[in-house]
Amino acid sequence: MRPGADVGIRGFATFPAAMSTAPNSPADNPLREGLTARPQPKPCTVVIFGATGDLTMRKLLPALYNLAADGDLPPSTAIVGFARREKTDEAFRTEMETAVRKFSRQTVRDELWNTFGKSISYNQSEFHDDEGYKRLAEKLDQIDAERGTGGRRLYYLSVAPDQFGLIIERLKKFGLDKGKDGGWARVIVEKPFGTNLESALKLNSVVAHAFEESAIYRIDHFLGKETAQNIMVLRFANAIFEPIWNNRYIDHVQLLAGETLGVENRAGYYETSGALRDMIQNHLIQLLTLTAMEPPTSLEADAVRDEKVKVLRSLRRMNSNQEVAANVIRGQYIDGAILGKAVPAYRAEPNVNPKSETATYVAMRIFVDNWRWAGVPFYVRSGKRLPKSGAEIAVHFKPAPSVLFNQSGDSSNVLLIRIQPDEGISLRMQAKLPGGALRIEPVKMDFQYGASFGRPSPEAYERLILDAMQGDATLFARNDEVEEAWKFVDSILNAWEKPAKDQPPLTTYPAGSPGPVEADEMLARDGRAWRRI
Amino acid sequence: MTPDAATPPVAPAFFGDGVPAEIGKIEKELKKLWQEQQTVATRASRLNLVVYSAADSSLRANTAVVREVTKDHACRALLIAARAKSPKNGLRAWVNAHCHLTKTGAKQTCSEQIAFLMEGTSADPRLISSLVFSHLDSDLPLYLWWQGEMPGVFDARLLCATERLIFDSSSWAKPGPQFAIVRSFLGRPGCRAATGDLNWARTSALRLAIAQFFDAPAARAALGKVDRLDIEHSGSGHTTGLLLLGWLADALGWHAPQKNGAEFTCAREGAAPVRVVFARKNGATVSRVTLRGADGSVFTVTRAADSDLYTTQSFASGSDSFEQSFAADPENVAGLVSEELLRGGQRKTYLRALDKISAALDA
Numbered sequence: 016m017r018p019g020a021d022v023g024i025r026g027f028a029t030f031p032a033a034m035s036t037a038p039n040s041p042a043d044n045p046l047r048e049g050l051t052a053r054p055q056p057k058p059c060t061v062v063i064f065g066a067t068g069d070l071t072m073r074k075l076l077p078a079l080y081n082l083a084a085d086g087d088l089p090p091s092t093a094i095v096g097f098a099r100r101e102k103t104d105e106a107f108r109t110e111m112e113t114a115v116r117k118f119s120r121q122t123v124r125d126e127l128w129n130t131f132g133k134s135i136s137y138n139q140s141e142f143h144d145d146e147g148y149k150r151l152a153e154k155l156d157q158i159d160a161e162r163g164t165g166g167r168r169l170y171y172l173s174v175a176p177d178q179f180g181l182i183i184e185r186l187k188k189f190g191l192d193k194g195k196d197g198g199w200a201r202v203i204v205e206k207p208f209g210t211n212l213e214s215a216l217k218l219n220s221v222v223a224h225a226f227e228e229s230a231i232y233r234i235d236h237f238l239g240k241e242t243a244q245n246i247m248v249l250r251f252a253n254a255i256f257e258p259i260w261n262n263r264y265i266d267h268v269q270l271l272a273g274e275t276l277g278v279e280n281r282a283g284y285y286e287t288s289g290a291l292r293d294m295i296q297n298h299l300i301q302l303l304t305l306t307a308m309e310p311p312t313s314l315e316a317d318a319v320r321d322e323k324v325k326v327l328r329s330l331r332r333m334n335s336n337q338e339v340a341a342n343v344i345r346g347q348y349i350d351g352a353i354l355g356k357a358v359p360a361y362r363a364e365p366n367v368n369p370k371s372e373t374a375t376y377v378a379m380r381i382f383v384d385n386w387r388w389a390g391v392p393f394y395v396r397s398g399k400r401l402p403k404s405g406a407e408i409a410v411h412f413k414p415a416p417s418v419l420f421n422q423s424g425d426s427s428n429v430l431l432i433r434i435q436p437d438e439g440i441s442l443r444m445q446a447k448l449p450g451g452a453l454r455i456e457p458v459k460m461d462f463q464y465g466a467s468f469g470r471p472s473p474e475a476y477e478r479l480i481l482d483a484m485q486g487d488a489t490l491f492a493r494n495d496e497v498e499e500a501w502k503f504v505d506s507i508l509n510a511w512e513k514p515a516k517d518q519p520p521l522t523t524y525p526a527g528s529p530g531p532v533e534a535d536e537m538l539a540r541d542g543r544a545w546r547r548i
Numbered sequence: 549m550t551p552d553a554a555t556p557p558v559a560p561a562f563f564g565d566g567v568p569a570e571i572g573k574i575e576k577e578l579k580k581l582w583q584e585q586q587t588v589a590t591r592a593s594r595l596n597l598v599v600y601s602a603a604d605s606s607l608r609a610n611t612a613v614v615r616e617v618t619k620d621h622a623c624r625a626l627l628i629a630a631r632a633k634s635p636k637n638g639l640r641a642w643v644n645a646h647c648h649l650t651k652t653g654a655k656q657t658c659s660e661q662i663a664f665l666m667e668g669t670s671a672d673p674r675l676i677s678s679l680v681f682s683h684l685d686s687d688l689p690l691y692l693w694w695q696g697e698m699p700g701v702f703d704a705r706l707l708c709a710t711e712r713l714i715f716d717s718s719s720w721a722k723p724g725p726q727f728a729i730v731r732s733f734l735g736r737p738g739c740r741a742a743t744g745d746l747n748w749a750r751t752s753a754l755r756l757a758i759a760q761f762f763d764a765p766a767a768r769a770a771l772g773k774v775d776r777l778d779i780e781h782s783g784s785g786h787t788t789g790l791l792l793l794g795w796l797a798d799a800l801g802w803h804a805p806q807k808n809g810a811e812f813t814c815a816r817e818g819a820a821p822v823r824v825v826f827a828r829k830n831g832a833t834v835s836r837v838t839l840r841g842a843d844g845s846v847f848t849v850t851r852a853a854d855s856d857l858y859t860t861q862s863f864a865s866g867s868d869s870f871e872q873s874f875a876a877d878p879e880n881v882a883g884l885v886s887e888e889l890l891r892g893g894q895r896k897t898y899l900r901a902l903d904k905i906s907a908a909l910d911a
Binding site for chain 1: 590592593594618619620621622648650655657752753755756758759760762763764765766767768771796799800855857860871872873874875890895896897898
C-alpha cells in the first residue's frame with residue numbers, strides 16, 4: 016500500500032495486522048503519525064537460508080523488491096543470503112537482479128534496484144559449519160551499525176526440513192536466536208511442517224529449542240492470498256451471512272485446489288508427499304478452518320488461531336480402514352490430455368518410480384463435529400492434471416422447499432469464494448426467465464477483485480514477509496494448529512501405509528479429467544455432486 | 549468523447565467518443581451502449597465520482613483524467629461542467645464508458661461516465677444536486693471532486709451525502725479564505741464528509757521519506773536539534789510547502805510559523821527557533837527538502853526534474869552518509885486522485901497541519 020493514509024483503505028481501518036503492536040509508532044517517531052494505514056515495520060536484516068534456491072529467486076526476492084518499490088519496506092532493511100554455493104556478494108546480487116527482473120510483478124526500475132541491490136549481501140557456508148555462523152554474526156553486527164537495523168533479525172528457512180535442526184542449533188549456539196540491543200529475532204519456516212504428526216512434533220521441538228512460539232512464523236502462502244484474508248471479512252463484516260452460516264441453512268461445503276500441471280521437476284519431493292501432504296494437510300485444511308471457525312474475540316493473532324484450532328479439534332477422525340475407504344478417495348493420473356495436448360501418466364514422469372503408489376489426487380468427506388456444523392459435510396479435493404487450475408470454496412445452501420415453484424435440477428444457492436485465479440465472490444441464485452411462463456433459471460451475482468479494484472493485490476509472500484517483520488502472526492500457523500492438522504491426517508496416512516491387501520485402493524484418472532469416478536460416486540452416495548471444475 | 553466539438557459524433561462508439569444523450573433518458577442511453585458493444589466486457593463500479601468544474605474545456609480534460617482513474621478504481625463518473633458565460637442556455641449530456649483490461653489481462657471491465665454541460669442561465673450551481681442525485685449508483689459511496697475555488701454556499705444535502713470532498717488547494721489564488729470555507733463545511737450536524745486535499749496527497753510519500761530518516765534511534769536524537777528547514781518548490785508548490793511546514797511544526801511541537809521577511813520562523817520551547825526558507829525552483833512541486841541540525845546533521849529529500857523517485861540522503865553526526873531511492877508522489881492529477889480514492893477516514897494530521905499554518909496562509 017502506498018503511504019499517506021490516515022486509516023486503511025475504505026472501511027477496514029485495522030485488518031488484522033494493525034492490531035498488533037505498532038512497529039513504528041508515533042511514540043517512537045513523531046513524524047510517523049498518520050502516514051500509513053499499516054505502520055511500516057522497523058528495519059531489520061532478513062537472512063535467507065537456502066538463498067540460491069528456487070523459492071528465493073521466484074518469490075522471496077521479488078516480494079522484498081516489490082515491498083521496497085511500494086514504499087512498504089524501510090529503506091534501511093538489509094538482506095543476507097546464506098547458502099552453500101561459493102559466490103561473491105556481487106555475483107549473488109547479479110543473480111538476484113536477474114531473478115527479480117524475471118519474476119517480479121512490477122517492472123524493475125534501475126534507479127530503485129541500484130539502492131535496493133546495495134542492501135543485499137551473501138554469506139557462503141555449509142549449514143553445519145560453525146565458521147559460517149560466526150561470519151554471519153559479525154556481518155549482522157556490522158549491518159546493525161551501518162544501516163540502523165537495530166539488532167532485529169528475520170531468518171527465513173527456505174530449506175528442506177531436515178536442515179532445520181542444523182541451522183536452528185547453530186543460530187542458538189552463536190547467540191543469533193535473540194535480537195541485539197533491544198531488537199528481536201524471528202524465524203519463518205517454510206512448509207512442509209513435517210511429514211506426519213511425529214515428525215511435526217519433532218520439528219516444532221527443534222525450532223522451539225531456540226525460538227519462543229511467538230517468534231516462529233510457519234508460512235502457508237495460501238493464507239496470504241487476498242481472498243483467503245477476505246473470508247473473515249466476508250463472514251464477520253457482513254451481517255447477512257453469519258446468521259445463515261450453520262447447519263440449518265448450509266447443506267454442504269466444497270473446497271477445491273486443482274492444477275493442470277503434473278509433477279514437473281518436483282518428483283523427488285512429491286513422491287514422498289503426494290496430494291494429501293502437499294495440498295490438503297496445510298492449504299485446504301487452513302481454508303476449511305477459516306470457513307468453519309467461530310467469530311474470534313478479536314483480530315489478534317492468537318484469538319484467530321484459537322478459533323481455528325477448535326475447528327481442527329472438531330474434525331471427525333477416521334479410525335479404521337473402512338472409515339478411510341468410505342470418506343477418502345485417492346487417485347493417480349494416467350496418461351491423458353491437457354488443453355488438447357497429450358501428457359504422460361504420473362508413473363511415466365521423470366524421476367517417478369514406475370510403480371509409484373503416490374496419490375496425485377485426493378477427495379475427502381470431512382465432518383466438523385460441533386454445534387454449528389453437525390451433519391454438514393465438507394468435501395475437499397485436490398489434484399494434479401485436472402482440467403483447470405484454481406482454488407475455491409463453494410458454500411452450498413439448502414434448497415428452498417418446492418412448495419411454490421416446482422424446480423428441477425440443483426436449485427440451491429451457492430456462495431463461491433474464488434481464491435485463485437480471478438479472486439472474487441459470486442452468489443448463485445434463482446431468477447424468473449422473462450416471459451409469460453414461470454420458468455426459473457440460476458443466475459450469478461459476481462464480484463471480482465480485478466474488476467472493482469484495478470490495482471493488483473500484493474503477492475502472498477509480500478504480505479506474509481511484511482507481517483513477520485511487523486510481528487503479526489495472524490496469517491501464520493501456530494504449533495498446535497499444525498499438530499492438530501497432522502492428527503487428523505495421520506489416521507488416513509496410516510491406513511494408506513498398511514500392507515497392500517489392507518489398504519484402501521489407489522484409483523486412477525486420466526490426465527485432464529475431473530478426477531477418479533470413485534470420487535464422484537462418493538458424493539453420489541450422499542445425493543450430491545461435485546461442482547464442475 | 550468530444551462534448552466541446554462543433555458537431556456531435558455521428559456514429560456512437562462504445563469505446564470511443566461520448567454519445568449525446570437526452571436529459572431524462574440517460575440511463576436508457578447507457579443501456580443502449582451496453583447492448584451495442586461488440587466485445588465482452590464487465591460493467592464495474594465501486595464508487596460514484598462526481599467531478600465539478602467551471603473551467604473551459606474541463607469535460608475533455610476530466611474525461612482524460614477519469615479514463616486514467618478508472619484503471620485503478622472502477623466507478624460511475626459524473627462530470628459536470630458549468631459554462632456561465634456561454635451565449636447558449638441549456639443543459640446537455642453525453643454518456644461514455646472507459647474500458648480497461650484487468651491487470652491479469654483476462655477481462656475487460658468498463659466504468660460508465662455521464663458528462664453534463666450546463667450553459668448560460670442553466671449554469672446554476674443549485675442544479676448540481678439534482679443532476680447528481682438523479683444519476684448516482686445509490687448503494688455506493690460518493691466522492692465529490694470540486695475543481696477550482698470552493699463555493700461560498702454549498703447544497704447541504706449534497707455535502708452530507710458525500711463521503712469525501714476532494715479539492716486541490718494548490719489551485720487556489722487565496723488559500724486562506726478557501727480553507728476557511730472548507731473548515732465551515734466540516735462538522736456540520738449529520739454530515740460525515742471528510743476532506744481530500746490533492747495538495748496534501750502530493751506530500752504523502754515525501755512525508756514518509758522525511759519520517760523514515762528518524763526511525764533509527766540515533767537519528768531521532770537529531771530531530772530535536774533541527775534548526776533550519778529549506779523547501780524548494782515550483783511556482784504552484786508554495787501551499788504544498790506550507791502544508792509540509794505545518795505538518796513538521798505540528799509533529800515536532802514547533803510554534804506556528806511567523807513570517808519574517810522572505811522567510812518564516814518557528815519558535816520552540818526551550819530551544820532556538822527554527823529558520824524556514826522557501827525557494828522557488830522549476831521542476832517538481834516540491835523538489836528538495838532539507839532539515840539541518842545544530843549538531844551538523846543534514847537530512848535531504850530530493851526529486852530531480854521529471855523523475856518519479858525521491859532520493860534521500862542523510863548525514864547524522866557520528867555516522868556514515870546514507871542514500872536511498874523510492875517512489876515519489878504522483879505529479880499528475882489522475883495519479884493523485886487515484887491515491888486519494890484509496891484512502892479512508894478523516895485527515896487528522898492534515899487538519900492539524902492546516903491549523904498550524906492558518907496565519908501563514910494569510911500572510
